[in-house]
Amino acid sequence: MTVGPAWYMLLAAGLFVIGIAGVLTRRNALIMFMSIELMLNAVNLTFIAAGTALGDLSGQVAVFFVLVVAAAEVVVGLAIVVAVYRRRGTANVDELSEMSG
Amino acid sequence: MSELVIFVVAGAGALAGALTLILAKHPVYSALGMLGTLFSLAVLYVSQLAHFVAAVQVVVYAGAIMTLFLFVIMLIGVDQVEDTSETIRGQRVGAIGVVAAFAILSGYLWLSGIFSWEVVGTGTEPVNGSIEATGQLLFAEWVLPFEVTSLLLIVASVGAVGLALFKPRKAEDE
Amino acid sequence: MVETPEISLVAILPELALTVGAVVVLMVAVSSRRAATYLPWIAGLTVAATGAGLIAQYNDVAANGFSVSYAGMIVLDNQGIVIRTVMLAAIAVALLVGWRYVTGLGTRGGEALSLVFLSAVGFMLMASSIHFMLLFLGLEVGSISLYVLAALGQRAKRADEAAMKYFLLGSVASAIFLYGVALLYAGTGSLTYLGVFEFFSGDTLVFSDGLLSAGVALLFVGLLFKIAAAPFHSWAPDVYQGAPAGIVGYMGAAAKIGAIAALLRFVQVPFQSVIESIQVPLAAVAAFSVVLGTLYAIVQQDLRRVLAYSGVSHAGFLLMGIATGGVAEVQVLFYLATYVLVLVGAFGIVSLLEGSGSAGSPIENWKGLGRRSPFLAWSLTVFMLGMAGMPATAGFIGKFGIFTRAWSGDLEWLVIVGLLASVAAFFFYLRVVVAMFFEDGDGKTPKLGWPAGIGIGLTLVITVGLGLYPTPLLDVLTAALG
């Protein structure tokens, strides 16, 4: 039995869904960030599987760019977490809920 | 056959890592779960002949980004164990609902055969994501996006410096 | 040997100018003690250089027609030029009215300024990109800059909350968008607009329908999030309320410009032949945004939240034009141009009243402003009327144009929904006007410096001028896009 690209994509979808679940259920900002990273990785897997199946290298090159974006996002996100932590002494996003309505 | 074994093992590793990430009470365990997923994915990339990306995955992601995560976890206190009981009313139901719906949707698309895939792609030769081939593409066709990533890095560094080094002036607080 | 693709500097001239400006700002800010005195000049020069770049581009298009460069990554055409011009105008007005924000940040002012420029580069790239990955990169450059800008005013009480919310939701939306790109790539085998267009026009089915459809949906979700269309709007009110007043108008405007530009291109090129399938869902989102934005806005007690929710309904109106396909591009661009300027101008007034780093602006604070500062009160009144679509303001022309196009495009029901909402919308727009003129209060009396005065005056002139005499702009747009 060969492993078709569809299997990879299903795995990717699973990882993406787990990432979403993490964002929605965890309140530690760091874990939420990691969940977002997980979503991006799921996308990467999709890109690579699709590129391989299509016989096209663009998919892999796209992943390279996603990596850069992920890195930049993490840097900024962690900077925000640190700023919040310094100010409020917590990284719990549920406590950042003064504005509503 | 070997591909199947690799897929099953690495895939299971990735899923296990991902579940650890979102279920662990301790952020450090989450980070380790994430790390497991990243490595498993790198293995899968290799099996898809995406060698360069796999290498970058290990170096940049597992190496740099996760280190940064761990660093911040250390910075804001490793001993913090999160209380995972839900406090927002309706949040758990909503979250589980949409996540389950998303999962069901993916499963439906897959089971209904929609995932079956015939390759009528642009190139039929198997791609080989060597450094040379990737670099060829990166600096020729993709040169503009490549330059744009430099902007991204400027933004990231400016942002990190601007935010993390900023001392709140007490007088203007509130 | 690397084969170099066609490199066309003129195609990225405005972006180049802004990037150089941003870098110079950063270098001056870190190296010179008297940076504060240089910054206005550098900013002015950068804006001027960008304008010059746009003129060069315009001449190039006039002489050679539209051109594609960087191996099919980017297109140089009039539509892109128009959108970049709108962006530049938004920057100019935002810097004029919000300059106090830059100076108020002290040594961080240079960073804020450079981030404004860099975010503009990102969103400008979205306008001219014809490649999904470049589009994504532009989106990220712009968005990440905005996250930082939102957080930079952390001295304000709620800026960190706003930034955190913006960042988390924005990143999720980016991931969703990116997943859409990946599925689209998997489905069509192409990452370029043209490739996708050809795929949909032909019937070379590479990949199954369902997942491709899902991908397209995810792609749209990412952009709909950026323009704050309901139900992807939830970040907007909190960010508009919490982020520093001096810059939040620009933040809202820039994200809308970039995403609307991309959506416009979507319906023009890659998804043009399947417009019938995506029209109804888009129209539904438009209707939802218009109604939800209005309902929420009516019950707000804070002007900044009112503006945020009105932004949701404006996103709906813009989508209404987009949902008609490529036929309403002139109207959409007119609406976009006038709306974003008014938004920036209105937030300029908010920041003058509340202080540029402030969070929130309760209606209470506006009471009696008509007596304390008639110019600002009248200006805000005009802006509010403009947003509400009062005749003799540009807002009316914009709304009317979109309505008629949508009506002709068989979206009559959407027009009726939009009309009902815009009728109800008058109340929340006038709420602050009533407070300013008809209620007594003794809040702060804002100090109006000349840069802010010029910025607000400029916006006023544009709002009323284009309301009374929109012909020139409409002509230019029609000629440019026709």
Next chain:
Amino acid sequence: MDQLVTFAEQWIWLVIALPLAGFVFNHFLGSRLPEPLAGVIATLASGSAFVVALVAALPWIDGGRHGVTVELWDWMPSIGAEFEILWDPLSIAMTLLVTGVGTLIHLYSVGYMHGDGRFSRYFTYLNLFATSMLILVLANNFAMVFLGWEAVGMCSYLLISFWYTKPVAAEAGKKAFVVNRIGDFGFILGLVAVFAFFGTMSFDEVLVEPGAVLDQNWATAIGIAFLVAAIGKSAQIPLYVWLPDAMAGPTPASALIHAATMVTAGVYLIARSAAIFDLSETALMAVATVGALTALWAAIIAMGQNDIKGVLAYSTISQLGYMVVGVGSAAFTAGIFHLITHGVFKALLFLGAGSVIHSMGDEQDMRKMGGLLKKMPVTGWTMAVATLAIAGIPPLAGFWSKDEILSAAFNRGGYYQFIWALGIITAVLTAFYMTRWFVLVFLGEPRWDSDAHPHESPGVMTLPLVLLAVGAAVIGVINTPWRLGFEHFLEPSFESIHLQHAAEGTIAWVIAGIATIGAIAGVAFGYLTYRNRERKERFERGASRLLSGAERGFGVDGFYGKRVVAPLAATAEASARFDSKVVDGAVNGLAALVAKAGTALQPLQSGFVRSYGVGLVAGTLVLVVWFVMRGV
């Protein structure tokens, strides 16, 4: 004549520009001028506009001449909406009314607003109001009409809540605004539909032969949309609720709103788009029905009012109903004719009421008035003229125009004869309640508080009264059954339309006779009821009983007291209750409902970023499923 036509073409823009200039001048400098000067300048601005309009109108007076268009600038050429003036008989009539009556109201206001802290601001609004209304009536395309339409709504809001520190005034202004927005919805909808069909907004193209483009159903749809607009602006059922409240503003402003501007806009809109209504019998019948019901309903409520301006407010609604009946019977000229005559005598009534209120020290309750004729003879006698005019007693103005409408409705036959019957009943009631109004205020014994010192108003206020009274007496002659001067004059504006004409010959006399008898009966009935009651009660129960209320006055002895007046009073009271509870409540409730919906949604925006995330993902899911189901 040709020179005058050229004059009109060259200078007609001044009609809009002069009040606008007055507005700009007073806005920036008014508050620095000594008191009367701002008012004088505003009056001059309006008056000179009237003079220009009058001169420019001369070539058209004889009738039969087509309109001219004067383009001022390109506004939105792509949608056929230039800033262009149409100077044709219809707009001439409206312009003369707006500027003429408007000028007198300006003049009167100089006296009335004496001593008000925001004297100059008031005149700014007044001039702006006139400017907006002139833009509306002089427009040559729907977009420009809409510009004026919105601006008029805006100004009415400013004027009604002029004394915004009084909660009543602020509330009333807000309500006027709410209701007008509902009407605006109809207008924009019609606007968009017109544009979608014709590709232009210009009257030149839309109204010449709309039948070539519109089928009957779409003509009905557009007609109904414009009817909704008119219902909002011209205070018809069910959106009339803002008008009675609108008297919270300064009385001359009420006069301006009720007589010359604003409320006439809806009737004007229907008359102007006559060519579209002409295509659809259904739309016309809807218009006529709304008008007739409004006329009757408002007249019933007016009978129970005790506020001196309240009666007038409801009578305005009722009379507007007549105008709407007129245009709804395709008797567009008759409708406009009544609009003009009503503009004159209603302005007179409001200014007279203002004069009374002024001299009574801001007292508005009619139960505390009476016998004022002796104290203020000029006001009293001019009001007598106005009362008879609105009651429809020949040969005063109201008779001719009302008769014209009723006659045309009768002549149209079928369903319209039912409308006519409603109109006749309304006419009797009108005569009744207006007589009641007059008697309670001006006749009988004084019932004022001891500290009231009624006196005649200054000349600057009585002069407009006298001028308007003369107008109310004689303006009817411009259109009598023997000499249809006004109809002939207006005809070029309606030449492509099947105009409904009034009945002729014997039947005309019969109809006029019925109307006259009804009016006289109403006046006599009202006079007897209220005069007699007074005398009787005064002698039998003493003065204190008198002060306690006009509604109790219905308890008079005698046949008509028990069998007629008492049920009538009960009806009036019940109607007033229904009006304030149900109709008013529905309109307020609509606004409250929207707010409630907003409040109900607020918990969704809980402030927790994670629940926002759920919303985001859920929305994504819906969209994805939709796309997958439809297929891309």
